[in-house]
Amino acid sequence: xxxxxxxxxxxxxxxxxxxxxxxxxxxxxxxxxxxxxxxxxxxxxxxxxxxxxxxxxxxxxxxxxxxxxxxxxxxxxxxxxxxxxxxxxxxxxxxxxxxxxxxxxxxxxxxxxxxxxxxxxxxxxxxxxxxxxxxxxxxxxxxxxxxxxxxxxxxxxxxxxxxxxxxxxxxxxxxxxxxxxxxxxxxxxxxxxxxxxxxxxxxxxxxxxxxxxxxxxxxxxxxxxxxxxxxxxxxxxxxxxxxxxxxxxxxxxxxxxxxxxxxxxxxxxxxxxxxxxxxxxxxxxxxxxxxxxxxxxxxxxxxxxxxxxxxxxxxxxxxxxxxxxxxxxxxxxxxxx
Amino acid sequence: xxxxxxxxxxxxxxxxxxxxxxxxxxxxxxxxxxxxxxxxxxxxxxxxxxxxxxxxxxxxxxxxxxxxxxxxxxxxxxxxxxxxxxxxxxxxxxxxxxxxxxxxxxxxxxxxxxxxxxxxxxxxxxxxxxxxxxxxxxxxxxxxxxxxxxxxxxxxxxxxxxxxxxxxxxxxxxxxxxxxxxxxxxxxxxxxxxxxxxxxxxxxxxxxxxxxxxxxxxxxxxxxxxxxxxxxxxxxxxxxxxxxxxxxxxxxxxxxxxxxxxxxxxxxxxxxxxxxxxxxxxxxxxxxxxxx
Numbered sequence: 001x002x003x004x005x006x007x008x009x010x011x012x013x014x015x016x017x018x019x020x021x022x023x024x025x026x027x028x029x030x031x032x033x034x035x036x037x038x039x040x041x042x043x044x045x046x047x048x049x050x051x052x053x054x055x056x057x058x059x060x061x062x063x064x065x066x067x068x069x070x071x072x073x074x075x076x077x078x079x080x081x082x083x084x085x086x087x088x089x090x091x092x093x094x095x096x097x098x099x100x101x102x103x104x105x106x107x108x109x110x111x112x113x114x115x116x117x118x119x120x121x122x123x124x125x126x127x128x129x130x131x132x133x134x135x136x137x138x139x140x141x142x143x144x145x146x147x148x149x150x151x152x153x154x155x156x157x158x159x160x161x162x163x164x165x166x167x168x169x170x171x172x173x174x175x176x177x178x179x180x181x182x183x184x185x186x187x188x189x190x191x192x193x194x195x196x197x198x199x200x201x202x203x204x205x206x207x208x209x210x211x212x213x214x215x216x217x218x219x220x221x222x223x224x225x226x227x228x229x230x231x232x233x234x235x236x237x238x239x240x241x242x243x244x245x246x247x248x249x250x251x252x253x254x255x256x257x258x259x260x261x262x263x264x265x266x267x268x269x270x271x272x273x274x275x276x277x278x279x280x281x282x283x284x285x286x287x288x289x290x291x292x293x294x295x296x297x298x299x300x301x302x303x304x305x306x307x308x309x310x311x312x313x314x315x316x317x318x319x320x321x322x323x324x325x326x327x328x329x330x331x332x333x334x335x336x337x
Numbered sequence: 338x339x340x341x342x343x344x345x346x347x348x349x350x351x352x353x354x355x356x357x358x359x360x361x362x363x364x365x366x367x368x369x370x371x372x373x374x375x376x377x378x379x380x381x382x383x384x385x386x387x388x389x390x391x392x393x394x395x396x397x398x399x400x401x402x403x404x405x406x407x408x409x410x411x412x413x414x415x416x417x418x419x420x421x422x423x424x425x426x427x428x429x430x431x432x433x434x435x436x437x438x439x440x441x442x443x444x445x446x447x448x449x450x451x452x453x454x455x456x457x458x459x460x461x462x463x464x465x466x467x468x469x470x471x472x473x474x475x476x477x478x479x480x481x482x483x484x485x486x487x488x489x490x491x492x493x494x495x496x497x498x499x500x501x502x503x504x505x506x507x508x509x510x511x512x513x514x515x516x517x518x519x520x521x522x523x524x525x526x527x528x529x530x531x532x533x534x535x536x537x538x539x540x541x542x543x544x545x546x547x548x549x550x551x552x553x554x555x556x557x558x559x560x561x562x563x564x565x566x567x568x569x570x571x572x573x574x575x576x577x578x579x580x581x582x583x584x585x586x587x588x589x590x591x592x593x594x595x596x597x598x599x600x601x602x603x604x605x606x607x608x609x610x611x612x613x614x615x616x617x618x619x620x621x622x623x624x625x626x627x628x629x
Contacts, residue, residue: 134488141544145527146537153512153530161551163526163537165512170550175409197527219423223378232430239426242457246464247358247422252413254422255464266410270417278420282378301409308406308417312389315418319385 003203006192010207013079014042020082021045023089025287032283034221036214040276041288043211044295049074050184051298057157058177064155067183068190113231116238123241124213130259131205138251138260144182145263148196151186175301181265205262212258212271216240219275222282265299269308277309281316289313345399348412357463362421365428366390379427382420389419409547429456491524495532497620498593501627516586517595517623518564535591536561560586564596573602584613587628594626 018041022033049071057067130136146162154160158172189199220233247255257267273292280289289309296307369383392398393415402415436452438445502513512531515522519541525532536557539545563582567574579596583605586594596605598621605624606617618625 140542143538143545143548146530149527149530161537161549163534163539163545163549165514165526165530165533168549168551170552172549173547175407176548196530216423216426223382223427225378232434235433236426236430239429239460240422242460243358243422243425243464246461249358249465250413252411252416253358266414266417270414274417275420275423278382278423282381301407303405303407306405311405311418312385312420315385315389316381319381319388323381323384 003192003194003198006188007203007207010046010188011039013075014039014046016042016082016086017045017078018042020085021291022288024085026285027089034218036218036221036276037288039214040211040218040272041291043272044291045078047180047184047295047298048291049078050187051180053187054157054180054183055178057183064151064157064183064186064190067157068187071187072191110231113234116231116234120234120238120241123238123245124209126245127209127241127259128206131209131262132202134201136260137201138256142261142264144185145196145200147182148186148189148200151182152189152196157183178298179265179301180298181263181268185263200263205258208262208268208272209258211268212244212254212275213237213241215272215275215279219279219282222279269296269300273309274312277312278316281313281320284320286313286317341400341403342396345396345403345412348399358421358425361425361459361463362390362419365425365432368428368432369424379431382427383424386420386424393419429460432456488524488528491521492528494521494595494620494623495525495529498625499529501625502592513592514590515593515595516560516564516591518567518597521595521623533590535586535589556585556589560589567600568597572600574600576603576608579603579605580608580610580613583615583626587613592627595620595623596626598622598624 015035015038018038021041022037026033053067053070053074056062056070057064143162150160150162150165151157153165158168158177160166161168185196185200185204188194188204189196192199194203217233217237220236223236224232244255244258247253248259250256254271257264258271261267273296277289277292280286280292293305293307293309293313296302296309297305300307302308366383366387369379370387392402399412399415402418403412406415433453433456437449498513498515512529512533514533514535515525516535517525522534522536523538525534526537536553537545539549540553540558540561560582563578566572583594583596598619605615605626606619608615608617614628616627618627
């Protein structure tokens, strides 16, 4: 129950901070964003906050307890700031689609839509049961739970070797030191009063699963923008859910990451940040891509910030420019575009 | 460089070995790109996915991408730049919605149903069919045969140790230092952060060595090798070697030692420990050894 309440708080904070960031970035165009956009942008804000306290603890050397206090203070400060921004810019929300029209569009439920939704729901239930069983965790090459537990026990960030509990003899590589996920999870453990194993192996993967579906929902919205394409969007989501379930056979696949190692940075990148980057670039929302690039640099070791999100955004941008030039060329030749 | 190319090529072969979703991805790509009339965001994503997929398959570019993502991560992770799941789902959606027959008649109903089932079948057959890989299970010899060891089993043993050390302190640090078989150490640090170990999981999961510059001493390596072969078939453990290795563990800082109860040839309870002053408790599946 406590975990659920904590999850709701995280989601509320994500929605609040994400909405504020989108409002500042895009002004009156925020009505064109989904709730998924707000939550995922809010998630990148949380990752940024965790990175700041993590770097402070690693390089300034303050205790983990202080890091938790700093994180809580950042949450309060950013929460108030977000509220202030939303109140200040409340007149620039943009014109919303009529509620009656939206309700009318949504009330039509065809047998096809019902069937596809059932498949989608069944797949999600299977995935939730798999994650909550706790037996499906793939631990090879991963020591997140040990690292979180060592932060909690030693009241310090990388003060002891997580695998033995003894002080480091030769130290930790820089690439490990700058990644903030263990600190974020440890802060969540301290705030919610849960154990590391419970949070890292069950609750975080569930949260990542939820966020991943939101990212793919946002992508579906970018691929089919018209209201009458609702069935296509639902079919897309159903196929994604089946792929997550049957595509868990290989380390590196999206399904494998979500069902067996949801706490890892590469999973967050592959199943949340990258689908969201594709969604943003298809909708030409380039400013928010920057948040994804920065969030990736905080959770995955990249070539000094040049990770997959940047490469994907550059690639999508290049394809867009090529398409524009090609269309101009076709128009110049008098062909139909 | 040649080594990097070979690594990239073997990575691609491994990528298509376990399941066939890569084939489904190529089929979806082909279908989406084949119809040149299609425009819009889907087309753009398909063009990008095609180029990115090609870069990941060709060994030269794959090796460059592996350099770009830093050598810390292995081949499968370069595929993260390819919208793999999204493109298969997009291809499936476009294929089905374009091929479905409109109308409410019996024929179109059957046709649409069969087509959908074929697509779902292709998805499932190209996937794992539930045979997902897990960590290699740990087997423990319990005297009569081998059984699979679970996290709960390790937790139960660790719970038995807790009362013995709950109030003790070691040089100002709470907790205790444990030396035990792998099946206990595997979960000890994630379950109980106050337990210290003579060596960690990186002893058998070598990929974990990437997270630290620390190395393991030869003595600790010897202790690991000895402990993991105590229950080998027809192995008789001698009393002298038992005393030697347990003594070495205590001298390296261990507070308590767990030895498998199923080992042959030596009973720690009936041993004269002499200078070490060891107290032995029978926990059923394990002997608990503590210095008095």
